Amino acid sequence: MNQKLNYRHQSREHLQSAKDELSANSDHRLKFAALELRMAMECLTYDRALGFKDEFPPSEYDTWQPRKMLAVLLEIDPLADQDSTLAVGVEAAPGVPAASMQSLGSEKVLNMRMLKSHYDALGSYLHVPSLKQSRDGPPLDFKKLRARCEAIATFVEQVLASPIFNITLGNFAGLVCMECGKPMRKRLPHGEKEVKAECFQCDASYTIIVEGDGKVFWKPHQQEVGCANPNCQEKIFIWNRELKVGREWECNGCHGRNILGLGVIYVEDAKQDGRSSSAPGGASA
Ligand SMILES: [Zn+2]
Ligand SMILES: [Zn+2]
Known part of the structure; x- marks a missing residue:
């Protein structure tokens, strides 16, 4: 995510295309408006993620569904999908809120509620109805789809019109x-x-x-692990995330090889150990 991507600009282009499709006043072209609006929402979510790029785990870079991506952002910052207003003022004394604050503007963001109620619903118009839907389902309601598209377009327009954006403040x-x-x-x-x-x-x-x-x-998060050679006292520290079967290292003391593996611990009288087993002789890892 380090390349300079202007998702806000892309989102604006998708919004414009959606508006063009909507203004054509043709039911047949509504699906194109729906597709453009979905892309506009995707761009806004990616743009939001860029605002958190230092904190966004690279393992989630493949995520493309806006809802999943926003869920990751909400885990990083529970306020990631809230609108905000930024204001500045001079404190008369340290720690005492300034008497007069000057607003720098407000930011409206694409929130989870909006994504949940609209993103997937639009998707259902982008596929040919299945055999079951054709047989049992109601016919496509173009009036409803048009109203939905118009509501999303208005919302996306307001997000894009925010004078300030991608504010992430925190400790x-x-x-x-x-x-x-x-x-x-x-x-x-x-x-x-x-x-x-x-x-x-x-x-x-x-x-x-x-x-x-x-x-x-x-x-x-580390564990101290001793060399498995009974004649060696050498110990190393292993990060918890490295504690996996097959992890190996050469001992600095005896220069032997240690490999982490699963083990079975045998207890002669299971009852005495406080555990009961109905499978005599059975071992479990
Ligand atoms: Zn590191
Ligand atoms: Zn050793």
Whole structure:
């Protein structure tokens, strides 16, 4: 997502095409308006994601459905789909809200409610009705589709007309990853005492513990694992995300090879161990 993509501009073009199709006043051309409006909504969602590019997990880059993408953004910031107004003012004393605030404008964003109620519904007009729908379903209601398209076009137009956009304000904690050195930045939602953070470049993950007074502690998610050679005392730290069957490393002490694997633990008398089993001799991993 690092290339300069102007999704807002693209969205504007799709909106214009949709309006052209709607103004043709032909039921036959409504499906083209529906398609253009869906694309306009996709562009707006991608544009919103670009506003969170430092926090958006690269593993989600393939996501194209706006609803799934917005769900990821809402996980990052619960306010990601809320309209907002930005205002500035000079505090008379530190911490005391300014008596007069100057508004810089408001932003209207494509929210989850809008996506849920319209995006999929438009999609149903973009396919030929199935055999079952043709037999049992009501015929296509073009009047309803036109009203829906017009409502979406108005909404998208308002979003695109926002004088300010992609405002993401928040409290952030920063750390240079202990494993790979990549700078990490994580939003700290108001009131949260512990926040999980994953490095996007390596397997490191952390819990950020908010200690108050602007101080945070990054606790690495690591396990100490000893060399499996009974004659060797060497230990290494493994990130929790690396704890997978087949992960291997060469021991720095004895230079042998260690491989993580699944194990079976045998208990001679299962009842004494507090567990009961009706399958004698059965082992389970
Ligand atoms: Zn890292
Ligand atoms: Zn060893």
